[in-house]
Amino acid sequence: MRKAHWIKGDCHLHTANSDGAKRPEELYEALYRKGLDFAFITDHNFNTPGETEFNYHGVGIFPGMEISGNLGHVNVFGEHFLVRSINRPRSREDYEALIGYFRSRGAHISINHPLDRSLPWRLGVEDFQPDSVEVWNSPMHNDDVYCMEWWHKKLLAGEFIPAVGGSDFHRDYYVTRLLASPTTYVYACSNTLADVRAAIKAGRVFVTNSPGAARLFLTCGKKVPGDTADLAKEREVTVSCDFLRRGQILRVFNNDRELLTYRAKKHEDGVSFTLPVEARGFVRAQVGYQLTGPAAGFYEFGATKFKRHTPGEGVPEFIYSFTNPIFFV
Numbered sequence: 056m057r058k059a060h061w062i063k064g065d066c067h068l069h070t071a072n073s074d075g076a077k078r079p080e081e082l083y084e085a086l087y088r089k090g091l092d093f094a095f096i097t098d099h100n101f102n103t104p105g106e107t108e109f110n111y112h113g114v115g116i117f118p119g120m121e122i123s124g125n126l127g128h129v130n131v132f133g134e135h136f137l138v139r140s141i142n143r144p145r146s147r148e149d150y151e152a153l154i155g156y157f158r159s160r161g162a163h164i165s166i167n168h169p170l171d172r173s174l175p176w177r178l179g180v181e182d183f184q185p186d187s188v189e190v191w192n193s194p195m196h197n198d199d200v201y202c203m204e205w206w207h208k209k210l211l212a213g214e215f216i217p218a219v220g221g222s223d224f225h226r227d228y229y230v231t232r233l234l235a236s237p238t239t240y241v242y243a244c245s246n247t248l249a250d251v252r253a254a255i256k257a258g259r260v261f262v263t264n265s266p267g268a269a270r271l272f273l274t275c276g277k278k279v280p281g282d283t284a285d286l287a288k289e290r291e292v293t294v295s296c297d298f299l300r301r302g303q304i305l306r307v308f309n310n311d312r313e314l315l316t317y318r319a320k321k322h323e324d325g326v327s328f329t330l331p332v333e334a335r336g337f338v339r340a341q342v343g344y345q346l347t348g349p350a351a352g353f354y355e356f357g358a359t360k361f362k363r364h365t366p367g368e369g370v371p372e373f374i375y376s377f378t379n380p381i382f383f384v
């Protein structure tokens with residue numbers, strides 16, 4: 056059996072079977088060309104891949120569905136659902152019945168874009184005990200930042216829901232490259248559905264901007280995000296990154312304290328820091344950046360038009376990549 060290693064994929068994708076632009080085969084081909092290892096196909100209320108996972112030129116194509124109604128969106132990942140499509144849920148009871156059904160079929164439940172101002176999760180995240188939560192939905196925008204802050208507060212309160220990203224790809228516009236933006240990396244022995252699901256459930260995950268973007272690694276000895284270390288014996292973490300662009304800020308949090316705040320003054324390759332852990336709880340890392348000048352103006356224009364951004368809301372520090380936490384007891 057192969058040892059665990061980092062593989063990359065996308066947890067949230069649409070085809071023409073719901074409101075996406077690409078036929079399923081076109082999407083699979085695009086995923087292969089992006090160099091991904093796995094992909095959950097999550098059409099609205101429809102399971103496109105069918106009963107079982109399959110492999111498309113090396114890409115694990117996994118069954119899934121985005122249960123979609125006005126009260127929120129939630130992904131189910133799994134196999135052998137026995138249903139190809141479902142009716143749009145309208146009430147809390149509808150959601151409970153559907154999620155209960157998919158759970159009974161062994162599905163993994165992942166709540167999508169819970170703080171999206173157009174389509175939030177209106178039913179209470181904890182009520183549904185999800186296996187993961189999509190804190191970064193589609194290319195970085197303000198609601199993703201607010202969702203990360205919400206997730207971080209939950210960690211401080213001792214609640215951990217493994218965090219994933221999803222491009223929510225429907226189509227490209229002109230020159231955009233929205234597929235697998237963001238990209239979710241998981242630490243798994245293979246790109247089979249079982250291994251990828253287990254890695255997500257354990258929080259062995261980091262998320263980065265796109266398939267070619269810098270990878271962000273957080274380790275404590277052999278431990279990776281999602282794992283638990285004993286602070287009496289394991290007192291250091293190492294955070295490393297393929298590269299940092301000028302102006303990007305690498306932050307490492309130990310609970311509410313920042314162990315590291317490092318701003319790259321120029322493009323830097325192969326950045327690595329080893330840091331002492333100060334307190335029990337968790338350590339997590341993220342790379343942020345601030346949009347400035349024309350990019351900020353362009354973003355505000357687009358976000359106001361497409362994301363219900365309030366004019367003058369401003370642009371917080373965006374996230375380029377982040378890890379799930381390593382826990383210290």
Ligand SMILES: [Zn+2]
Binds near residue numbers: 121128167168174
């Ligand atoms: Zn959605």
Ligand SMILES: [Zn+2]
Binds near residue numbers: 067068069121223
């Ligand atoms: Zn979606």
